[in-house]
Amino acid sequence: MSGIFCSLRQLSVTYGRGVAAALDGIDLDIVAGERLAIIGESGSGKSTLARALAGLLPEGARVGGEMFWPGLGHAPRPGRDFGVVFQDPGSSLNPVLTIGEQVAEGARRHLGLSWKQAYVRAEELLGRVRIPQPEKTMRAFPHQLSGGQRQRVAIAAAIAARPALLIADEATSALDVVVQAEIVRLLDGLVREDGMTLLFITHDIALASGFVDRIAVFRNARLVEAGPVRSVLSAPKSDYTAALIASHRDLATPPLMAEVLP
């Protein structure tokens, strides 16, 4: 389980004419089955990387460089090979569809299941993400659940089609610390059990270092450094990363960084 899942070579993304690149010349290998954290302050290009990988860039975005997918063995099928969980499950869950319908939909469409089979799978998935009373929750609507439970449902929907890569983009940032830890534990368990590769995007280097295998640090559209958690934490290659570790918290507040780095 140490083959290369995906190789990025000089990957660049620009959203429009006359604007700075959102990603600039990224060389990065993602190892099959690893849990890789993408760390960086607001605007550094983390979500752009997620969208580029998952085939979710908006129309008009210009992509340069190359992406190879040796771990897939075929051209990526957006929606099928990738599961994505965002910060706000409200935006990924449809308020007028039941939880059961939304989780079943991915399994039905991508795995070719009947609705009946997909509902059985959806209920299993709700159990896997530890939603209490899955059978009852199948018939509930998103607004009837807590934020943490909605995020569990979003995770169930994201893995319904058995993706090879799960991307969690600030998936825990809107949750309180206790629920955050529960969701991290859940994601960690799911990717281990299913052999998925996990891209864990976060502002919070402390949260990520607690469970991932490797860390990639982004700043201003560039990859600053990438390596195993232990080596990045004990011997960061850049002053920027060293400052991050010293400040040891959350990059959501840029002023903090301004204090540490002139």
Ligand SMILES: Nc1ncnc2c1ncn2[C@@H]1O[C@H](COP(=O)(O)OP(=O)(O)OP(=O)(O)O)[C@@H](O)[C@H]1O
């Ligand atoms: N749809 C878009 N159209 C135009 N510019 C965009 C778009 N999405 C992002 N950008 C710009 O691209 C750059 C990188 O944004 P991106 O969302 O990837 O950063 P991020 O690291 O995910 O930030 P955050 O932590 O705030 O989510 C920013 O300058 C942002 O303003």
Ligand code: NI
């Ligand atoms: Ni983002």
